[in-house]
Amino acid sequence: MGIKEEIVEIAKKAKRVSRYLANLSSDKKNRTLEQMALGLEQNAHRIKKENTKDVEEAREKGLSSALIDRLTLNDKRIAALSASLRKIASLEDPIGKIESMWKRPNGLLVGKMIVPLGVIGIIYESRPNVTVDAAGLCFKAGNAVILRGGSEAIRSNCTLVDILTEALEKTGVPPDSIQLIRTTSREAVLQMLKMDKYIDVIIPRGGESLIRTVAENSTIPVIKHYKGVCHIFVDREVDLDMAENICFNAKVQRPGVCNAMETLLVDKAIAESFLPGMIQRFREAKVEIRGDEKVRQIVPDVKPATEEDWFCEYLDLILSVRVVEGLEEAIEHINFYGSHHSDAIITSNYLKAKKFCREVDSAAVYVNASTRFTDGGEFGMGAEIGISTQKLHARGPMGVKELTSYKFIILGEGQIRK
């Protein structure tokens, strides 16, 4: 069987099983998730053995230590995967729910029933934990899932999916509910992206280039975010200590993630009192500062920022800083240079906070808090499958509910249209 036939076969199986999954009871789904969690725990040795082979090969190939770290599964990480599945089991099951039915003048009852999307394709890079999290979330929302992980993690992913499907079999759920594409060829991905007849949505997770490749080649709708160029605007009416703590946290606490701050915008009225101390604190934490002319007038040894800096997601200990005239210019900057991910205002002025919330066109808009909270868990959604910076279907962190659609249910007793 060629790669194309193999992918078509996988996609057809997923489609076929999706009707069954749409009607699975919450009880059975939750029991199965518990069985998966148990399976991972009981097979920790088997997982580590295969994972070690992936890690060794990655070392031989000279892959970066950051990548090797993401690739590695140890006891603690395996326990975290089980915990994540149990957490997903504990979440409310939205499927089949009809929040309200309204009555029409002719007596028809009309309501929206939450239903699964159907078949979800997940394309991701080296982190094998995505395999388990994505499988668990898609399953809870009643979807069949087709997983395609990075080639570096192929042995780990095969083992994890074997263990998950063994758990499915134990509770009598068809194993096609969770499928992994086991060939590592690039052709398989391109083929998968054309399966619009069987796959309802593709969610890519990884770097910008992976996501662009997926978006450009897919005939299936894609839910994505390219990058997080997050801003904090420090207004003139502000508690300077709070502003400094929030900015420091947003840049330094974990600089390599999409909700970390990349650009700091400072109201000119407080630039002289705020910037020297703030920049000093950043420098002590080894953050490189790139500033505009006005910043450099206040702190002269700052490196100049170029036009590209304002568009840049550093994912590193680098920060671009700009002095703005005030709120209006800050909003203009954010909407023009930003990536519509997460942006914050630090202010004690009610009207400015309200205007910022209304006018900044981003998935998450903050008042007086760190942008680092943009995360399904932190928002109280239980778990997330990714973050969307698009406006259709789902925006911001996506949990179980965002992996669903709805249909109208209409109950009558013989009504006909006049």
Place this chain on the structure above:
Amino acid sequence: MGIKEEIVEIAKKAKRVSRYLANLSSDKKNRTLEQMALGLEQNAHRIKKENTKDVEEAREKGLSSALIDRLTLNDKRIAALSASLRKIASLEDPIGKIESMWKRPNGLLVGKMIVPLGVIGIIYESRPNVTVDAAGLCFKAGNAVILRGGSEAIRSNCTLVDILTEALEKTGVPPDSIQLIRTTSREAVLQMLKMDKYIDVIIPRGGESLIRTVAENSTIPVIKHYKGVCHIFVDREVDLDMAENICFNAKVQRPGVCNAMETLLVDKAIAESFLPGMIQRFREAKVEIRGDEKVRQIVPDVKPATEEDWFCEYLDLILSVRVVEGLEEAIEHINFYGSHHSDAIITSNYLKAKKFCREVDSAAVYVNASTRFTDGGEFGMGAEIGISTQKLHARGPMGVKELTSYKFIILGEGQIRK
């Protein structure tokens, strides 16, 4: 200026005005909609004059009488357009609403604010009333709209948009909020479909070939439905009179629309008692029947249905009829041959009704009512911009709410991530 530059200019203007529109008060939007309604009434003569030229040209070109009917604007239809705008003004404005905010353990308040999609492109065929309805709905939901109607209606559409933008000017709203592509070249559409930097979503309205062209050429997300192959399944446990009335209504009341029945599925246990009378009644209404073998055993002079018939949207007085073993086979048939639009079961059995609702994978699933009710107005959504048969973002009739997105608003008092 070439066509490309012209379209880019229109798209940029729309994007620019969209931030303004997102923040327009409900009062001002409603006053403007009233102004538009008045404008149409006061300029009825001007509209009819230009519309007559379109109609005359269509006649000279020998276009079908159905098309000429759709193209024609008379006093009654102009009054209906004004009424539609006033209806849209009366609908609730969802923009800026936060339905609830939940409190996290760290004190953060998190909620979802409803926001406009941004810029919406509408591509449609000969009906000039779409110009007004789409402009009104997009405006109410705070979106800028770019309209592209059929070339047959170009004079009518230009006049209608002139009148609408005159109304915008009267209430001080930028006229770029509602723009029409005034060149009739096909290149303009293809260019429009590549403006993903400025246009957030494309909604095509028209026949299947228009919609396929749009979907295949667009780099912008498209919300669409290709066709409506709607089914009614008449179960063995049924009030035969009610079943007959519903089936007759769903096929005959208006056969040329997407929510009309195209295939009738009959439980074998009642086929002999139900089909002869039903088919007789259809024939009296000039409906051509195409049946499977079992139908033809019961009513011998029925034309045989081919495999293609089961996939076919006739939009005409033609009906395919099949005898099925029971509920399970009916659901299989609907999910396989159908277009996931609107499907009904006629039954007095509670469990079968529940199973049908749960397992039929369509935008609207009916129990004991005609499929003809799938419509934004009939569902109580006030007005509709179209019907979606896809699962992402919006499914079924789309009203004002479906032209919106959301963003997370997070209110803190200095929270940082630990």
